[in-house]
Amino acid sequence: MRWASAPIDDRQRVFFANHTSHLDFILIWASLPARVRRRARPVAAQDYWESGPIRRYLARKVFRAVLIERAASGTDRSPGERGREAVARMIEGLDREDSLIVFPEGTRGSGDDVGEFKSGLYYLWRERPDVELVPVHLENLNRVLPKGEFIPVPMLSRVTFGPPLAWAEGETKEAFLERARRAVQRLGEA
Amino acid sequence: MSSFDDRELLWLLAGVAALLLTATAAGQVLDRVVATPSGRETVDNVNARVRAWWVMSIAFAIAVASGGVGSVVLFAVISLLALREFVTLSPTGRIDHGALVWSFFLVTPLQYVLVGIHWYGFFSIMIPVYAFLFVTTRLVLAGETAHFLERAATIQWGLMTCVYCISYAPALLLLDIEGYEGENAKLLFFLVVVVQLSDVFQYVWGKLIGRHPIAPAISPKKTWEGFLGGIVCAVLLGTSLWWITPFNPWQAALMSLAITLMGFAGGLVMSAVKRDRGVKDYGSLLEGHGGILDRVDSLLFAAPVFFHLTRFFF
Known part of the structure; x- marks a missing residue:
C-alpha cells in the first residue's frame, strides 16, 4: 500500500479507482485508516448485488453499499433516467456525511489499462464541489481473483492513493473525465 | 522428543x-x-x-x-510466501488461474505433509512427476495455446524452486543416520547457518575489498573477493561446527564447501530471474533484505544437494 499524498484525515471524500476484481472494494476499504473506513461506502451495481439473499445481505448489512442501476441493466427506463437516479443516490449518500468508493469504469476491466469513465463522477463533482475526489490505483488484483473465478490466488498486489483532484473552473465533462482517468492511470505507472 | x-x-x-x-x-x-x-x-x-x-x-x-512439526510448518510458510513472490513476478495471466490455485492450495501443503509423515518415496517425486504432469494437464484444459510452454514452464519452475527445493531443508529431519538418532534438528541448523552466514560473509568481504565482479550482467555486487573470502570463512565456520553433525571435521569442511557453492549458484540463478523480470527485489517483506525469496535464494540449491549428499554417504 502506498500513499502518494499526505496521511489522510477523516473529511468527506469520494475515492475512485480502476475496477479489476471483486476484491477491489475490500482492499481499498481495508487500506483506509479506521476513522475513514467507518464512513466509507462502496457504490455497487444493483442488478448484481440484489440477485440472491447472500449478496443482498452482504451489500446491505456488511458493506452498506449504495446500490445503483447500471445503464446496461434490463429495465424499461432510459439510460439517462437511470444515470440521474444513480447520481441522486450517490449524492444522498454524501449528504449523510458518508464517503464513497466508486469504480467509474462501471465494470471490471482486464487490469492492463484503465477504461473510459462513466459520467456519474462528473455530476457528483459538479453537485458537491467541496468533497475531495481521491484517485486510487489497484494493481494485480485482477490476477488474484479474475472475473468469473471464485478462489483467490495469494499474489502480491498494490493499492496507491493519489493526491485529490484540483478544482478546475468551467471544465467540460469530457475533459474532466479524461483528467480523472489519467490520474488513476498515472498512479499505476509510478 | x-x-x-x-x-x-x-x-x-x-x-x-x-x-x-x-x-x-x-x-x-x-x-x-x-x-x-x-x-x-x-x-x-x-x-x-x-x-x-x-x-x-x-x-x-x-x-x-x-522438533519436527514446527520446522515443517515454518518451511511450508516460507514456501508459500516465496511462491507468492515468484508468481507475482511471473508472466502468468487469467487463464492460468486454475493451475495456480492447485499449486498453492494442494501441491504445496501436500509436499509438506509428505515431509511431515516422513514418506521419502513420495515426497522426493511428488512435484517432479505428479505435479509436473498435473499442472500441464490443468493448463491444457484451460484451452489457451498462446505461450503455452512458457506458462507451463513458469509454474513448474516456481513449484520446483519455491516448494520442492525448500522442502528439502525440513526433510533433513526424516533422514535415518546411525548413531545420530533424534539429533537431526542440528543438521537443519548446520545447513541454515552455513548457507546464511556464507551470504553474510560474502556480503561483508564484498563491501570491504570487492573490486572484480564475477557476473556483472547478472549481479554487479557479487565480486570475486566477496566470493572467495565468503567461502573460506563459511567453510571454516562449517568445519568448526563438525561436532554437532554426524561428520568428522574433514567431511564437515567438504559439506560446507558444497553448501556454499550451491548457495552461490542459487543466489546467482535467482538474481538472473529478477533481472529478466526487471526488478531488484522479489518483495518487501523483510526490511533491508527485500522479499523472502531474496533471503532464501541461496538455500534453494543448497538444501537438496546437502540432503542427498548426507543420505548417500551417511
Whole structure:
C-alpha cells in the first residue's frame, strides 16, 4: 500500500479507482485508516448485488453499499433516467456525511489499462464541489481473483492513493473525465 | 522428543543470540561514527538487516526447538510466501488461474505433509512427476495455446524452486543416520547457518575489498573477493561446527564447501530471474533484505544437494 499524498484525515471524500476484481472494494476499504473506513461506502451495481439473499445481505448489512442501476441493466427506463437516479443516490449518500468508493469504469476491466469513465463522477463533482475526489490505483488484483473465478490466488498486489483532484473552473465533462482517468492511470505507472 | 532436551542445540541457539547481540552493538557504534552519505546508506541498510535477522532467527529457533512439526510448518510458510513472490513476478495471466490455485492450495501443503509423515518415496517425486504432469494437464484444459510452454514452464519452475527445493531443508529431519538418532534438528541448523552466514560473509568481504565482479550482467555486487573470502570463512565456520553433525571435521569442511557453492549458484540463478523480470527485489517483506525469496535464494540449491549428499554417504 502506498500513499502518494499526505496521511489522510477523516473529511468527506469520494475515492475512485480502476475496477479489476471483486476484491477491489475490500482492499481499498481495508487500506483506509479506521476513522475513514467507518464512513466509507462502496457504490455497487444493483442488478448484481440484489440477485440472491447472500449478496443482498452482504451489500446491505456488511458493506452498506449504495446500490445503483447500471445503464446496461434490463429495465424499461432510459439510460439517462437511470444515470440521474444513480447520481441522486450517490449524492444522498454524501449528504449523510458518508464517503464513497466508486469504480467509474462501471465494470471490471482486464487490469492492463484503465477504461473510459462513466459520467456519474462528473455530476457528483459538479453537485458537491467541496468533497475531495481521491484517485486510487489497484494493481494485480485482477490476477488474484479474475472475473468469473471464485478462489483467490495469494499474489502480491498494490493499492496507491493519489493526491485529490484540483478544482478546475468551467471544465467540460469530457475533459474532466479524461483528467480523472489519467490520474488513476498515472498512479499505476509510478 | 522435544529438541529442548538437546543441550548442544541450546548452546547453538545461545551462540546465534550472542552473534546477533554483537551485530546489533556493532551497528549502533557504526551508526554513531559514520557520517558520509553513502556510508550512512550502508549502515542503515545493515542495521535494518540485523533487525530482520532477529525476527528470522527467533522464528527459526522456535521451529527447530519444537522438533519436527514446527520446522515443517515454518518451511511450508516460507514456501508459500516465496511462491507468492515468484508468481507475482511471473508472466502468468487469467487463464492460468486454475493451475495456480492447485499449486498453492494442494501441491504445496501436500509436499509438506509428505515431509511431515516422513514418506521419502513420495515426497522426493511428488512435484517432479505428479505435479509436473498435473499442472500441464490443468493448463491444457484451460484451452489457451498462446505461450503455452512458457506458462507451463513458469509454474513448474516456481513449484520446483519455491516448494520442492525448500522442502528439502525440513526433510533433513526424516533422514535415518546411525548413531545420530533424534539429533537431526542440528543438521537443519548446520545447513541454515552455513548457507546464511556464507551470504553474510560474502556480503561483508564484498563491501570491504570487492573490486572484480564475477557476473556483472547478472549481479554487479557479487565480486570475486566477496566470493572467495565468503567461502573460506563459511567453510571454516562449517568445519568448526563438525561436532554437532554426524561428520568428522574433514567431511564437515567438504559439506560446507558444497553448501556454499550451491548457495552461490542459487543466489546467482535467482538474481538472473529478477533481472529478466526487471526488478531488484522479489518483495518487501523483510526490511533491508527485500522479499523472502531474496533471503532464501541461496538455500534453494543448497538444501537438496546437502540432503542427498548426507543420505548417500551417511
